[in-house]
Amino acid sequence: MPDYSVVIPLYNKGPHIERALRSVQAQTVQPREIIVVDDGSTDGGYEWLEGLDLPNLILERRGLPGPGGYAARNRGIELASSEWIAFLDADDEWQPGHLESVTRALEAIERPDGVVSLFSGYEDVYADGRRSVDPFTRKNGGPICEMDFSTLLGHWVRLNASPMWTSATVCRRTTLVESGRFPEGRCRRGGDKDTWLRVAHMGTTVYTGAITARYFRDSINMTTKMAYANVVPCIVQSTKDLSARETGDVAKRIRALQNLEIRNYALVSARTGGLERSTWADFDTELDPSGGRLLSFLSTPLGALAARLGFTLKRIVKRYV
Structure with a gap:
C-alpha cells in the first residue's frame, strides 16, 4: 500500500481551509500526514488549525507570503516523510475516494517503479452553481491510462491546457526533489505547470480514470486572478x-x-x-x-x-x- 503525505499551502484562505481539511480526513485511504505550510496568513485560518487536535497534522509557518504558494509547497516537500506527495490547495477539496483511486491506479500499472506522477479528473465549480469537467477528462476520460513524456505533451498541446491540475496531482517525492521542485523566486504564477513538465520528463505519468477533486472558481485571494500582462511564461x-x-x-x-x-x-x-x-x-x-x-x-x-x-x-x- 503506497503511503501519502498531503501538502497544503495556506495564505489567507481562512473561509476555505476547513472544507479542504475535512475532505482529507474523509479519505477512504488515509494519508500518513497532513502538512499545512502557512505563508503568514492574517485572517485567522492558521490559528483555527492550531486549535485542532489531529495527531497526523503538521503545521509550519513561514514569515513572508510566497507568490503562488511555491515556497510553501517546497517546505512541505522537505517535511514530508512519505514516498508519495498529494497536493491540495486550501480552497479546493477532494472526494472521499481520491487517494483510493490513486492507489488503484498504481496497483494496475505493470511497472509502477517507473511512475513519477498521477493525476485524476476534477470538476470546476462556479459561483452560480455551474459545474464542468476538466478538459482532459472531457476529451479523453475513461479507464486508467499511463503515458510517456511525449504522449503527455501531445495531450497538452491538443487541449491547449495542462492535463494535470495541482489539487488532483500526486507525485513521487524523490522525483520532485530531483526535478528541482517548485520554482519559488522564479515566477509569480504558472509555476505549477512548470513543475509538472519537469516531473513528467523523468518517467511515466498516469491518469487515474476517476473524477475525484473540485476546483472552486469563486474562492478568495486566488493566484489565478493575478495580472500577468507582458510576462514571459515561467x-x-x-x-x-x-x-x-x-x-x-x-x-x-x-x-x-x-x-x-x-x-x-x-x-x-x-x-x-x-x-x-x-x-x-x-x-x-x-x-x-x-x-x-x-x-x-x-x-x-x-x-x-x-x-x-x-x-x-x-x-x-x-x-x-
Whole structure:
C-alpha cells in the first residue's frame, strides 16, 4: 500500500481551509500526514488549525507570503516523510475516494517503479452553481491510462491546457526533489505547470480514470486572478532546457508547447496592456509561421485595439447567448 503525505499551502484562505481539511480526513485511504505550510496568513485560518487536535497534522509557518504558494509547497516537500506527495490547495477539496483511486491506479500499472506522477479528473465549480469537467477528462476520460513524456505533451498541446491540475496531482517525492521542485523566486504564477513538465520528463505519468477533486472558481485571494500582462511564461525556461536535451518528435512537441504558452500569455497582454515584442521573443516562428505573424500584428496599436474589441465582443456573446 503506497503511503501519502498531503501538502497544503495556506495564505489567507481562512473561509476555505476547513472544507479542504475535512475532505482529507474523509479519505477512504488515509494519508500518513497532513502538512499545512502557512505563508503568514492574517485572517485567522492558521490559528483555527492550531486549535485542532489531529495527531497526523503538521503545521509550519513561514514569515513572508510566497507568490503562488511555491515556497510553501517546497517546505512541505522537505517535511514530508512519505514516498508519495498529494497536493491540495486550501480552497479546493477532494472526494472521499481520491487517494483510493490513486492507489488503484498504481496497483494496475505493470511497472509502477517507473511512475513519477498521477493525476485524476476534477470538476470546476462556479459561483452560480455551474459545474464542468476538466478538459482532459472531457476529451479523453475513461479507464486508467499511463503515458510517456511525449504522449503527455501531445495531450497538452491538443487541449491547449495542462492535463494535470495541482489539487488532483500526486507525485513521487524523490522525483520532485530531483526535478528541482517548485520554482519559488522564479515566477509569480504558472509555476505549477512548470513543475509538472519537469516531473513528467523523468518517467511515466498516469491518469487515474476517476473524477475525484473540485476546483472552486469563486474562492478568495486566488493566484489565478493575478495580472500577468507582458510576462514571459515561467515554463519557457524549462521548455528551452528540455528541448536542448531532446531530439526528433519529442523536441518538436516541447517547442510546440512553448509556443502555446507564449501565445496564451501574449493574448492576455494584447487585450490588457498592449503586447511588447520582448514578451514573445522565444516564440518559434519556424515551427508556427502564422502564429508568429499574429503576434507581430498584436504588437502594433491596431492589433491591440483589435484584441480588446474581440475580447469585449466575446464577453458580450458569452453573457447573452
